[in-house]
Amino acid sequence: MAALPKRIIKETERLISDPVPGITAYPDEANLRAFTVTMNGPDSSPYEKGIFDLELYLPDDYPMCPPKVRFLTKIYHPNIDKLGRICLDVLKDNWSPALQIRTILLSIQALLASPNPDDPLANDVADDWKKDEPKAIEVAKEWTAKYAKAKE
């Protein structure tokens, strides 16, 4: 395997020494381009008090291409589908190499705080969201309590 670029080493060191509040990200020992991520649901959102697991992978052409990020924990959110894929502009067309792992994770946390049912990935969830928002928020809270629990 090719040597790890200095930029990835620097980013990893900073993620560990100066972590983003409410987010942890550790590289896998076997593959330093693969990260195990946990994210706290933002306060006063339906995901509050939930702890979500994600996986993040830096492709070979990172930072020319965005990291691949996916939720592993089940989550009820109009922009996140059943497979945990995330619909977020900076993970696709609006990626820039000036962004980095920590800013991407912050953007995902911000997406949890402000779901956008007008640009849906999970169509059924987005429909529910638009039809009856208070009810959808209740379901999101139930799923958070059921699936996004802290590990013992």
Add this chain to the structure above:
Amino acid sequence: MKVEIVDWQAVASWHWDLKDDSITDELCGICRVAFDGTCPNCKYPGNECPLILGAGCQHNFHLHCILQWLEQDTSKGLCPMCRQVFEFRKDFNTVTKDINSLLMLIDGHKSMRDREVDEEFDSFDDDLRMND
């Protein structure tokens, strides 16, 4: 006393000669290595991979870093830092093969943008005609 030199090692340090040292103190916005260091693809610093100074904006990069970014269609020819159309100070670099590639990429993105604007106008024209 007689001294015999058995072995010696030369050590040199390297620095870009710019009028403005505040630029060379910065990091490349793409690879995050200091400009006096090399881009991740180079072993030695020098004119093969010079600094590229932003002209529209004030953002600077290693030549190979900005080249690799503008090779991506998704870059849309924009500066990674501020998303303005990326232009660079041509007076500053001697023209090499890679500088030429950079010029061609910037040109390519420009004609792409122009074409998109033309298409938008065309469809706008069509809409007007339909309304007539």
